[in-house]
Amino acid sequence: MxxxxxxxxxxxxxxxxxxxxxxxxxxxxxxxxxxxxxxxxxxxxxxxxxxxxxxxxxxxxxxxxxxxxxxxxxxxxxxxxxxxxxxxxxxEHHHHFQCRTCDDIFDIQGCPPAIQQLAPKGFRLEGHQVVLYGVCPPCTGMPA
Amino acid sequence: MxxxxxxxxxxxxxxxxxxxxxxxxxxxxxxxxxxxxxxxxxxxxxxxxxxxxxxxxxxxxxxxxxxxxxxxxxxxxxxxxxxxxxxxxxxEHHHHFQCRTCDDIFDIQGCPPAIQQLAPKGFRLEGHQVVLYGVCPPCTGMPA
DNA sequence: CCTTTATTAAGAATAAATTCTCATTAGTCA
DNA sequence: TGACTAATGAGAATTTATTCTTAATAAAGG
The missing domain is CATH 1.10.10.10 (Winged helix-like DNA-binding domain superfamily/Winged helix DNA-binding domain)
Structure with a gap:
């Protein structure tokens, strides 16, 4: 060139x-x-x-x-x-878990099945998000 | 006094x-x-x-x-x-819906049943939150 | 190796939400 | 009603997360 x-x-x-x-x-x-x-x-x-x-x-x-x-x-x-x-x-589609002790976020697999039924009539459902809260294995004192 | x-x-x-x-x-x-x-x-x-x-x-x-x-x-x-x-x-326990058009939040009743099973072994589950996304009735053009 | 210039480090600058300051207003109780 | 002082309005200040600025550095191609 x-x-x-x-x-x-x-x-x-x-x-x-x-x-x-x-x-x-x-x-x-x-x-x-x-x-x-x-x-x-x-x-x-x-x-x-x-x-x-x-x-x-x-x-x-x-x-x-x-x-x-x-x-x-x-x-x-x-x-x-x-x-x-x-x-x-x-x-692939997944949700998250947040540890209340260390605040870290973890992936969790799976998705609650009946989520489609939660949207009331008249609401057009396009997506959703689930967050679980609790304590992660390291913070419960368990070995990694 | x-x-x-x-x-x-x-x-x-x-x-x-x-x-x-x-x-x-x-x-x-x-x-x-x-x-x-x-x-x-x-x-x-x-x-x-x-x-x-x-x-x-x-x-x-x-x-x-x-x-x-x-x-x-x-x-x-x-x-x-x-x-x-x-x-x-x-x-009482409930979750929320956010409209992607107007950003408003609405209460929704009900709660996905099998949510307990989502936490992987070793994680202590203490709570959860579900957020649905979509379009609310007013924003779909429906009358209130 | 050398040139070009995208990328970096550091700190200044921004943006958005919330909190603070202080002079003024207005509940509450005697 | 009058005194006391909590609450308000307005704007300044703060906070936290993120972006910008600039001189210096270092990829990439020849």
Whole structure:
């Protein structure tokens, strides 16, 4: 490709960034989320990732989260009264358990069957969310 | 009671406020919540109450909410990703529906039966919350 | 290796919800 | 009615989560 052509294409692309770069920080953040296998808060991610990347900043965590959501690698998990957590995308339909002792969120499989019948007449039901509360195994004193 | 005795008791009470006063504003706020019969946000309450009390301030709404929660008249309703709503206390166990069009929250009666079985082994289940999402009757174009 | 420029770290800045401050108003009780 | 002081209104201040700014760093391609 000639320089002329390349410059023309760049002009047409409206200054779109050339390409996403695979950075050390982003790889570490992605690994943290994969290995946790449960929803993590930005602060959780920062803590865990700093074990491998000591100087990591919180802004980078937020940027990575946004990028990964855009790329379809991550989804937000909203829990009542809490800031959002994030978990890897692509899991099948499931719900969550929050430990009242450590506040951590865990995935639970299964879904209450008769949930369709709960919507009163006149309400169009499109989705639902179940959150269980209690104490997780580590916090009950059980071994992991 | 003599002045001496009264003063002694007051001193012993550690400057505890003498008594709650029944104010116009607080009565109006209470009535708004009773008549809504569904969870309202502080801003919702302000809007509705200002119809009767034009100069009402948001700080007063927050103060009234705290007072009423302390008195056991109100409970907080937490919805994922949303600021808390408040509804009158004393209702029996129930869950909530959020309209994706107007964002309003509605009470729904009933509770999925098999919810106990969802907690995996090792997790101590103490409570749960179900939120349904969809479109409420007014927003589907149905008459109230 | 060198250039280009996306990405980062750090801290400042924002946004939204809630709380505080203080002068003024208004319940309550004698 | 009058005194006492809790409650209010208005705006400033705070809090917490998130986003922006900027100089410095480090991927990626040649």
């Amino acid at each position: 000639t320089d002329e052509k390349r410059h023309a294409e760049e002009a047409a692309s409206q200054h779109r960034p050339r390409a996403k770069r695979r950075t050390r920080q982003r790889s570490i953040i992605q690994r943290v989320l994969l290995e946790a296998n449960r929803p993590l808060s930005p602060h959780d991610i920062l803590q865990a990732a700093q074990a491998t990347a000591p100087g990591l900043g919180i802004a980078t965590v937020y940027r990575a989260i946004h990028t990964m959501i855009t790329e379809g690698l991550l989804v937000a998990v909203e829990i009542p009264g809490e800031a959002p957590r994030y978990e890897t995308a692509g899991k | 003599t002045d001496e005795k009264r003063h002694a008791e007051e001193a012993a009470s550690q400057h505890r406020p003498r008594a709650k006063r029944r104010t116009r504003q607080r009565s109006i706020i209470q009535r708004v919540l009773l008549e809504a019969n569904r969870p309202l946000s502080p801003h919702d309450i302000l809007q509705a109450a200002q119809a009767t009390a034009p100069g009402l301030g948001i700080a007063t709404v927050y103060r009234a909410i705290h007072t009423m929660i302390t008195e056991g008249l109100l409970v907080a309703v937490e919805i994922p990703g949303e600021a808390p709503r408040y509804e009158t206390a004393g209702k």
